[in-house]
Structure formats: structure tokens, C-alpha cells
Amino acid sequence: MAETATVDDRLANERALVRFVAGALRALGVEAPDAAVVADVLVAADLRGIASHGVARLVSHDVRRLRDGLMAAQPTVTVVRETPTSIVLDAGNGLGPPAAKRAMDRVIEKARDAGTAFGAVRNSNHFGIAGFYAMLALEHDMIGIASTNAMRSAAPTFGREILLGTNPLAFAIPAQHEPPFVLDFATTTERGGALAPLGGFGIEGGGHKGYGLGVLVDILCGVLSGGAFGAQLPGPNDAPQSGKISHFFGAIRLDGFRDAARFKADMDTELRTFKESRKSAGHDRVYVAGEIEYEKALFNRTHGVPVNAKVWAGLEELAGELGIPFDLA
Amino acid sequence: MAETATVDDRLANERALVRFVAGALRALGVEAPDAAVVADVLVAADLRGIASHGVARLVSHDVRRLRDGLMAAQPTVTVVRETPTSIVLDAGNGLGPPAAKRAMDRVIEKARDAGTAFGAVRNSNHFGIAGFYAMLALEHDMIGIASTNAMRSAAPTFGREILLGTNPLAFAIPAQHEPPFVLDFATTTERGGALAPLGGFGIEGGGHKGYGLGVLVDILCGVLSGGAFGAQLPGPNDAPQSGKISHFFGAIRLDGFRDAARFKADMDTELRTFKESRKSAGHDRVYVAGEIEYEKALFNRTHGVPVNAKVWAGLEELAGELGIPFDLA
Numbered sequence: 001m002a003e004t005a006t007v008d009d010r011l012a013n014e015r016a017l018v019r020f021v022a023g024a025l026r027a028l029g030v031e032a033p034d035a036a037v038v039a040d041v042l043v044a045a046d047l048r049g050i051a052s053h054g055v056a057r058l059v060s061h062d063v064r065r066l067r068d069g070l071m072a073a074q075p076t077v078t079v080v081r082e083t084p085t086s087i088v089l090d091a092g093n094g095l096g097p098p099a100a101k102r103a104m105d106r107v108i109e110k111a112r113d114a115g116t117a118f119g120a121v122r123n124s125n126h127f128g129i130a131g132f133y134a135m136l137a138l139e140h141d142m143i144g145i146a147s148t149n150a151m152r153s154a155a156p157t158f159g160r161e162i163l164l165g166t167n168p169l170a171f172a173i174p175a176q177h178e179p180p181f182v183l184d185f186a187t188t189t190e191r192g193g194a195l196a197p198l199g200g201f202g203i204e205g206g207g208h209k210g211y212g213l214g215v216l217v218d219i220l221c222g223v224l225s226g227g228a229f230g231a232q233l234p235g236p237n238d239a240p241q242s243g244k245i246s247h248f249f250g251a252i253r254l255d256g257f258r259d260a261a262r263f264k265a266d267m268d269t270e271l272r273t274f275k276e277s278r279k280s281a282g283h284d285r286v287y288v289a290g291e292i293e294y295e296k297a298l299f300n301r302t303h304g305v306p307v308n309a310k311v312w313a314g315l316e317e318l319a320g321e322l323g324i325p326f327d328l329a
Numbered sequence: 330m331a332e333t334a335t336v337d338d339r340l341a342n343e344r345a346l347v348r349f350v351a352g353a354l355r356a357l358g359v360e361a362p363d364a365a366v367v368a369d370v371l372v373a374a375d376l377r378g379i380a381s382h383g384v385a386r387l388v389s390h391d392v393r394r395l396r397d398g399l400m401a402a403q404p405t406v407t408v409v410r411e412t413p414t415s416i417v418l419d420a421g422n423g424l425g426p427p428a429a430k431r432a433m434d435r436v437i438e439k440a441r442d443a444g445t446a447f448g449a450v451r452n453s454n455h456f457g458i459a460g461f462y463a464m465l466a467l468e469h470d471m472i473g474i475a476s477t478n479a480m481r482s483a484a485p486t487f488g489r490e491i492l493l494g495t496n497p498l499a500f501a502i503p504a505q506h507e508p509p510f511v512l513d514f515a516t517t518t519e520r521g522g523a524l525a526p527l528g529g530f531g532i533e534g535g536g537h538k539g540y541g542l543g544v545l546v547d548i549l550c551g552v553l554s555g556g557a558f559g560a561q562l563p564g565p566n567d568a569p570q571s572g573k574i575s576h577f578f579g580a581i582r583l584d585g586f587r588d589a590a591r592f593k594a595d596m597d598t599e600l601r602t603f604k605e606s607r608k609s610a611g612h613d614r615v616y617v618a619g620e621i622e623y624e625k626a627l628f629n630r631t632h633g634v635p636v637n638a639k640v641w642a643g644l645e646e647l648a649g650e651l652g653i654p655f656d657l658a
Binding site: 081083084085086088114115116117118120143155156157158159160161163171173181183185186189191198199200205206208209210211212213215216218219220222223224225226229230231252253254256257258262263266267269270273274277278279280281283285286287288289 | 410412413414415417443444445446447449472484485486487488489490492500502510512514515518520527528529534535537538539540541542544545547548549551552553554555558559560581582583585586587591592595596598599602603606607608609610612614615616617618
């Protein structure tokens, strides 16, 4: 099964971890509802085995930026434009998750009425895992879409200037008995220690496609929201910058196309077709997108959420600094 | 510039080529408006330098299937479901392009009223280049989306069963002075003569992401339309099959998010940022998605559309069989 903890990990209780993260953010001046959203998003990443986007970010990103005044603890979030099928928010340089969740919640409400809707958020910050927001659509029998641009870390095909972020795209699609299809991926990939577009450097492996997907994300997030995009985003050698990140969200009702129950039954067939297909040498499973993360979340919810020992120590140190209780068990 | 003809190519006049393709299809029983759409779509591929999806398909795919009774020359196309933001068509096993264009046209009309809309088509056949349909949205100041599933030709990550088609995705986004951003790509890539998911075999290069994108396309097209999907699609060793292909389309109004003119001006900045960035060794240009195809189309429209000499001979032979004039000059 999905044992995900390593020897460097300690195990936290999910609820205790959420409570601690939210409490730390409140102690730093974040309003309680916003702090709760951030805690949910960060711990969801750890539950799903994506520690890079989990509570490790609390100290390395959120706390540092709040203390340095680079991010607003109590931002003024404004609606920039709104129609029955679209919404654009300005996050006021606040934490990414509260503005992102507010946008996706509104997109889902609009899609419930109109059949489909999209939203964008500008002047925001790191929002955690894109899949969290896409998955909010699942219980509404909708397809969920979420994306974000990010600080620049990779060069375009045939280029040597660092212009592209990891720019993830996430799609969540419900099934009946099978776990949902949740495709949540960076449009970059690591090659020899450096980040390349998905498909690699050059065009031989299709790197121009990954590069194109990265630009697509930057357009949907940065250009469409009226936020920062392209070279306006911070690069790898720049000091941390305020509110340069933008997000994009979408929701599509299944029953605009088919009866939702029949669609979801066919999704089971589709997903099982891949899962039950013949394996290549040395492999005993073929996974579908989101399956590994789903199993990890089930396992970690029961057995404890793995937190890297250094991250754990950082949280404990933070608790001391803020004068709040530290009990993650 | 974008010289695209090779020594094996002959050059056709664009209008003459369109006229010939449409005439050949009419002689095979296809109604004039449908024949005109197919001709436009096939020649658009040749113009853009994508000969694999161009008039080469007329003989190898369309004529063969019409003659063998595998595809209906005069299909009954029906609306399966329709809402203000969605439409599902059954193509009645006709040629792909007419049903696909009808769906995308309706999606654009709906998006004009509602802000955004989506459509799917089932029981269809090969529809040419996905980018053709996505680009229909451009003149309406919308983002266009088009996709199709396809006969099975690649295995999923860790699997050895051929289950995934080339399953292309296309996104078209307008700019002001710059050519539009047109990302139109197969979610597979060639590796050592075989097709692998974008990112390659295994997970080291991110092949699971390309595999996930391929399944996403199959869901959006096949499952969402109520058509064939997964193992129901024809495989590489199967005889040609009727109407198993499904398509997916979308359109999103720019002004749901921002003033369209300001968006397009920022698109110019975004695209130029990449185009004008520093080049890697051995390269003198960094392209953006759709730029090469745009330049090829401009060039070929003036200098003649390259048609492979064998394809040219096949068209001439077809003209003789059908008793229609053959003059492509």
C-alpha cells in the first residue's frame, strides 16, 4: 500500500496539524477563516504525498513573507470584473489559498447556474497544490480546472533566458466507484538538475509542447487576470517579490453533456481499462492520474501525516516564537 | 523564411487545391457545403506545413472509407443534448470536419451570449488539425479550444497495452499585432520509432504527465460525448472502423476577464518576451506556439502549397477515376 513516510519523517495527526498551522497564521495576524483555508490546503498536499507544497511552505514561504511585510496578513480582496460565467479577483497581495478558494467557490456557483464558468486571480501569492481547487468541483458533478503561474525557473525551447515557471495545470473529473481522475502536473520537468519544459530541452522529445503549455498557463493566469506575466514575474536570482502570482480556475457541469450518473459509470470503465491493462516488464501496476495521491491520502489520514524532521523542528521553533502550543500527535 | 517544400513536393495553388478536394468529395456523394468544409480543413493543414493531416488524407482516409461504406457521405447529424452553454452532436458516422465545424460554430455562438461554452461530438471520424477549430474563435475575441481522441497507438506509463491515441489538444488565443498563440499538439511523442506519451516512456521525463493528458483528452471527447473511449477505440491492428472518433470544443470570451483590446496588447508583450529572449547555442530564434505554422501559411499561400509528389499522383489518379478535371496550378 501507500506507505509514504521516510526515515526523515515524523508523523502528525491530520487535525492537529491543521489546527497548528491555522493557529500559527492567526498569531501572525491572519484572519481565522483565511488561516483555516491555508491550513487545509497545505495539509492536503502533505496528505497526498506532495510534501514540497505542504506545511514545509508555512515557514519557508508564508511566515517569512508575512514577517518581512512582503505579503499582507489581512489583504483587501476585490472583485475586478464579474459576469454570470466569469470572475476576476485581485487578491490584494494576500495569501494565495483564501483568494484562490474564494474564486473557485464562485466559479462553481456560477457553473451551477450557467453550466460552466471561469475565474482568474491576480496580485496573489503561492496557492499550494492546484489539484486542491480543481477537486472542489468533484462533489458538484463538475469537471474542475485550476492553474497558476509561478516564479521563473526554466528556459523556453531554443532559449537560454529563464522565463517559465513550473506553471502547473490541474483537471479533476469524478467517477462513480473509482477514485476521481485528478491530473495535477507541472508543465516543467527536471533534467539533469535543471528544469526543462515537459518533453525536455530541444524538440526531439516534444519539449516545445511543454514550453507551449507553460506559456498557455502564464496567459490564462497572468495575462487574462491583468496580473504580472512573462518577464514581470520574479526570477531565480531575484529577491522575493510581492503579489506577482496569478491563478486560473474553471468548472464545467457534466450534465451539460450527459446524465452525470451515466458519465461517472463510464468513467469507472475508462479508468479501469488503464488500471487493468497489461503491465510493462518490472512494473506491477498501471496507475491513472490522482490514484497514487488518493491512496496516500487514505493511508496518511489513518497512520499519520508524514512531516520531514527538519520541517517538524521548524514548526516547533515557530511555536516557541509565537508562544502557541505545539502538539501534532 | 518559411520555405517548407521539399524535393519530393510539388506546388499547388491554394484555391485550385481546395476546389479539387471539394469536387472529388462531391463526386463521391458528399453534399457541397460539407465537401467545402473538408477541403478547407485539409488544405489548411498543408498550408500550415502539417502535411500528415492535409490532402494526403483525402485518398488515404476519406475516399477509401466513403467507397468502402465505412463512413457516410450524407450522414444524419443530430443534436443529442443542448443547453445555453453546451451542445453534444452525433455526427452520424460522417466526415469529421463538417460536424466538428458545426459544433465549434455553435459553441462560439453560445459563448457570444453566455460568455463561455463547450461542445462535444461523437460517432465521428478523423477531423484534420485540431488547431483549425480552435482558431475559429480568434476573430470573436475568444480563446478557442479543440481536441479529439484517435485510434489507439501508444501504451500508458508502466503499461504495454496499446490504449492511447495521439489525442491532440489545441488552444488558440488572439494577440493584437503579433500572430495568435496557437498551441496544437499531440499528447504523444515519437521515441525510437514507437509512440510514447509526451515526456517519454516511464516517469523520469514526466511521461506520466503526457499519459494523463492523453487520458484527459479521451475523457473530454469520448466519455463526455457518450461516444467510444478507451479500449472501444480501434487499435493499430484492427481493420478501419466506423465512427468511433469523438471531439471536444470550447470558447471563452476575453472580455469576461478584461477589456479585449488591453488583453491583446498584453499578449503582444507576452509573445515578444519569449521571441526576443536570448537564444541557446546553435539557435537563432525562439518561437512561440503557432508562429512557425503561421509563417508557413503566409509563405505557401503566396508561393504554392507543397504537396508530396506521391500524394499529387494519387490525386491525379483519383481525378481520372472520378472523371473530374485535375488542374492544381
